[in-house]
Amino acid sequence: MSWGSVSAFLAMGGYAGFVWGSYGVTVLCIAAEVMLLMARERRLKRALRA
Amino acid sequence: MNINWFKYSSPQTFYPLAGKLAPWFFAAAALFAVWGLYIGFFAAPTDAQQGEAYRIIFIHVAAAWMSMFIYVVMAFWAGIGLAFNTRLSSMMASALAPTGALMTFIALWTGSLWGKPMWGAWWVWDARLTSELILLFLYIGFMALQASIDDPRRADKAGAVIALVGVVNVPIIYFSVKWWNTLHQGASVSLTRSPSMASIMLSGMLLMALAFWMYSIAITLIRVRCIILERERNSDWVKHMRRLAS
Numbered sequence: 001m002s003w004g005s006v007s008a009f010l011a012m013g014g015y016a017g018f019v020w021g022s023y024g025v026t027v028l029c030i031a032a033e034v035m036l037l038m039a040r041e042r043r044l045k046r047a048l049r050a
Numbered sequence: 051m052n053i054n055w056f057k058y059s060s061p062q063t064f065y066p067l068a069g070k071l072a073p074w075f076f077a078a079a080a081l082f083a084v085w086g087l088y089i090g091f092f093a094a095p096t097d098a099q100q101g102e103a104y105r106i107i108f109i110h111v112a113a114a115w116m117s118m119f120i121y122v123v124m125a126f127w128a129g130i131g132l133a134f135n136t137r138l139s140s141m142m143a144s145a146l147a148p149t150g151a152l153m154t155f156i157a158l159w160t161g162s163l164w165g166k167p168m169w170g171a172w173w174v175w176d177a178r179l180t181s182e183l184i185l186l187f188l189y190i191g192f193m194a195l196q197a198s199i200d201d202p203r204r205a206d207k208a209g210a211v212i213a214l215v216g217v218v219n220v221p222i223i224y225f226s227v228k229w230w231n232t233l234h235q236g237a238s239v240s241l242t243r244s245p246s247m248a249s250i251m252l253s254g255m256l257l258m259a260l261a262f263w264m265y266s267i268a269i270t271l272i273r274v275r276c277i278i279l280e281r282e283r284n285s286d287w288v289k290h291m292r293r294l295a296s
Binding site: 003009012013014015017018019021022023025026029030033034037040041044045048049 | 091092096101102103105106109110113148149152155156159160163164166167265269272273275276279280283288292
């Protein structure tokens with residue numbers, strides 16, 4: 001499948017908001033989970049070292 | 051070949067093992083995600099009926115599968131913890147819940163964004179959607195209940211009851227499209243319509259499911275390490291490790 005152009009790819013055949021809204025929120029959720037957990041781990045280790 | 055599996059059922063020995071395994075599962079998740087997304091966006095053709103909107107399927111189905119699977123695994127570990135009073139199994143159950151809730155949210159969110167262009171509604175109260183929403187509430191209920199009880203052992207027991215009772219909901223979600231007349235049809239993207247198209251879509255979906263699976267294992271291992279440290283911070287082995295680290 002070739003999209004022809006980057007803008008065609010981004011437009012997703014008119015469903016851009018739905019497709020990128022799905023993928024974007026999924027990426028945000030996963031990034032948030034990883035960052036929150038890393039912060040929790042850092043906090044814990046700092047508290048243990050003190 | 052005599053591996054003592056019970057050795058790994060103690061938090062003390064599982065802690066370093068989980069730390070060693072997690073990066074490999076993250077790497078596997080990234081690999082499957084790149085591969086799956088390549089197939090999903092570049093190899094898989096446009097759907098005849100749904101146009102490009104169907105590409106939501108690659109995360110929607112993967113997240114929905116994981117939301118149900120994680121719940122079953124969580125209930126399993128919670129049940130083992132309740133029956134045998136094993137600390138690590140209960141910690142595993144607690145570590146799985148937030149990721150399970152996240153997967154459920156992703157399944158509902160992407161489903162909503164898929165439902166709007168295809169059905170004309172963000173949300174309908176049909177069996178599949180409602181039972182998946184109940185799953186989200188079960189995860190949240192499990193976490194809220196555990197957070198509200200100070201004694202971790204009692205929190206484990208109370209959580210296990212909610213997890214085990216709630217497990218009835220999983221087959222209801224799974225079979226809801228068969229048992230009731232729902233708007234959520236499995237036929238919108240038919241895997242039998244055209245063999246070449248079907249197999250490429252299916253492989254993209256399976257790869258994304260694998261990616262989510264690997265990610266869930268990795269993040270749960272990291273979270274269970276945090277829970278182990280939180281609960282065992284006054285034990286000798288944590289104090290010993292602390293001395294070694296400083």
